[in-house]
Amino acid sequence: MKHFTEEELISYREGDAQHEQRISVHVAECAACRAELNRIDAVLKALNEFSVPDPGRDYEQRIWRQIAPRLPQNRVPWRHSWLRARRLGAFGALAATVLAAFSLGRWVRPHSAAVPDSLNAQQVRERVLVVAVGDHLDRSEMILVGLEHAQPAAPGQKAINISAEQRRAEDLLQENRLYRQTAASEGDAGLASVLDELERVLVDIAHSPGEISPAQLQSIQKRIESRGILFKVRVIGKQLEQRPQRQEDAPKAAPQSNSVVRERNKA
Amino acid sequence: MSQSAGSLAVREAAATRESDAIAVERVLAGDRDSYRLLVERYSRYVHRLAYRLTGDEHDAEEVVQEAFLRAYQKLEKFEARSNFGTWVYRIAANYAIDRMRQRQKEESRKETSDPHGLDSGEQDPLAHVADAGPNPERLMHSVQLRKRIQQALNELSHAERTAFVMRHWHGCGIEEIAGVLRSNSSATKNTVFRAVQKLRRALEPFLEAHPQAKALGTER
Numbered sequence: 028m029k030h031f032t033e034e035e036l037i038s039y040r041e042g043d044a045q046h047e048q049r050i051s052v053h054v055a056e057c058a059a060c061r062a063e064l065n066r067i068d069a070v071l072k073a074l075n076e077f078s079v080p081d082p083g084r085d086y087e088q089r090i091w092r093q094i095a096p097r098l099p100q101n102r103v104p105w106r107h108s109w110l111r112a113r114r115l116g117a118f119g120a121l122a123a124t125v126l127a128a129f130s131l132g133r134w135v136r137p138h139s140a141a142v143p144d145s146l147n148a149q150q151v152r153e154r155v156l157v158v159a160v161g162d163h164l165d166r167s168e169m170i171l172v173g174l175e176h177a178q179p180a181a182p183g184q185k186a187i188n189i190s191a192e193q194r195r196a197e198d199l200l201q202e203n204r205l206y207r208q209t210a211a212s213e214g215d216a217g218l219a220s221v222l223d224e225l226e227r228v229l230v231d232i233a234h235s236p237g238e239i240s241p242a243q244l245q246s247i248q249k250r251i252e253s254r255g256i257l258f259k260v261r262v263i264g265k266q267l268e269q270r271p272q273r274q275e276d277a278p279k280a281a282p283q284s285n286s287v288v289r290e291r292n293k294a
Numbered sequence: 295m296s297q298s299a300g301s302l303a304v305r306e307a308a309a310t311r312e313s314d315a316i317a318v319e320r321v322l323a324g325d326r327d328s329y330r331l332l333v334e335r336y337s338r339y340v341h342r343l344a345y346r347l348t349g350d351e352h353d354a355e356e357v358v359q360e361a362f363l364r365a366y367q368k369l370e371k372f373e374a375r376s377n378f379g380t381w382v383y384r385i386a387a388n389y390a391i392d393r394m395r396q397r398q399k400e401e402s403r404k405e406t407s408d409p410h411g412l413d414s415g416e417q418d419p420l421a422h423v424a425d426a427g428p429n430p431e432r433l434m435h436s437v438q439l440r441k442r443i444q445q446a447l448n449e450l451s452h453a454e455r456t457a458f459v460m461r462h463w464h465g466c467g468i469e470e471i472a473g474v475l476r477s478n479s480s481a482t483k484n485t486v487f488r489a490v491q492k493l494r495r496a497l498e499p500f501l502e503a504h505p506q507a508k509a510l511g512t513e514r
Binding site: 033034037038040041043066067069070071073074076077079080082086087088090091093094095097098099100184188191 | 326329330333334335337338341342345346351355358359362363366367370371392436439440443444447461462468483486487490491493494497498501
């Protein structure tokens with residue numbers, strides 16, 4: 028009679044055996060294998076003595092109290108929702124509208140006789156651009172901040188997953204090109220320049236693999252840092268936020284003062 | 295299990311999964327407090343695994359906290375059709391392995407600087423004797439057996455301990471353990487076997503010499 032090996036009997040005891048039925052029949056008939064299985068069984072049963080101490084009745088509440096203050100406050104809903112194709116489609120449509128608004132404005136301008144109407148149209152177009160670009164910069168900033176603080180999921184882990192950031196960078200890249208070209212054609216050199224730099228960083232991120240080594244991450248972080256892009260994005264975003272207010276405060280002023288342009292060009 | 299009890303359990307599991315998915319959605323939408331439900335539902339479950347993997351209450355608590363923090367940070371990657379409990383459990387197992395490795399390094403450094411090992415940091419085994427009961431003899435055997443088990447578990451490699459704890463005490467499937475160990479099914483089965491074999495070599499002589507200790511495991 029061929030006996031089963033220790034490995035086969037342990038697998039059988041742990042429920043992982045390939046030939047469970049055969050082992051079961053054999054053990055019922057073979058005293059030697061039955062004795063061996065009983066010894067394995069005794070050890071595994073004795074291990075039950077290694078019980079887990081009761082962590083206390085309020086353990087769940089205690090864990091929550093300990094981790095709650097450490098949870099990031101600003102989980103931004105868009106990070107989740109923007110990944111959804113429907114929302115991305117809606118944003119694409121918004122971007123297309125912005126482009127259309129600018130193009131239309133440029134074509135219509137020479138035929139417009141009334142100066143105040145032309146001025147209003149320009150202001151409206153600029154407001155649309157300000158809102159859309161402001162939103163675009165916010166979302167770009169999120170990616171940059173995310174990468175700046177990215178780290179391996181566990182100490183000693185060799186790969187860092189940046190696939191979420193990578194996908195978002197891909198999504199933002201086309202919009203960025205659109206805004207940069209629009210800003211350049213509108214003569215907004217400061218905004219165009221920052222968007223140009225942002226585009227290079229977004230290209231870097233979008234073309235990176237989904238999982239990168241700590242060294243590759245460091246290299247991306249260095250590129251972001253050396254260009255000061257995060258700072259520039261924040262400054263220009265802040266200036267854009269303030270612009271509608273200025274226009275409302277002074278509706279008859281020129282749509283864009285030279286000082287604002289100069290200030291932005293410094294960024 | 296009767297058919298009605300079985301279908302009730304299935305319905306309960308489905309309801310739990312649905313309420314987990316809703317909590318996850320809310321957290322992702324910015325409602326941080328919804329995460330509390332998930333922490334309170336699964337922390338005790340994760341604690342059992344963490345304690346068996348680390349063998350230390352302090353480490354186990356750290357593993358539980360870190361697992362929930364990491365799960366929160368990675369929540370966007372959680373797929374609604376998965377089980378949140380299983381997911382956070384896997385994160386805890388991964389972190390516990392890292393923690394054990396780190397602890398081993400710290401201890402080997404400590405041994406170098408303190409060759410007499412005066413401060414072993416060992417916990418009082420009496421503190422965790424399961425259901426010690428009033429019988430002093432039983433208590434003594436239980437303490438001795440527990441110490442032996444602790445030593446035997448400490449002698450396993452991290453992969454062996456993780457595979458054994460997940461398979462034997464927590465009933466995890468081989469595929470799931472293989473995922474945590476970043477290994478394949480066949481290698482994982484072999485790891486479980488090696489673990490049991492080592493535990494057997496370490497505990498069998500003691501159990502043979504102390505039949506009272508052998509009886510302890512069959513009491514519950």
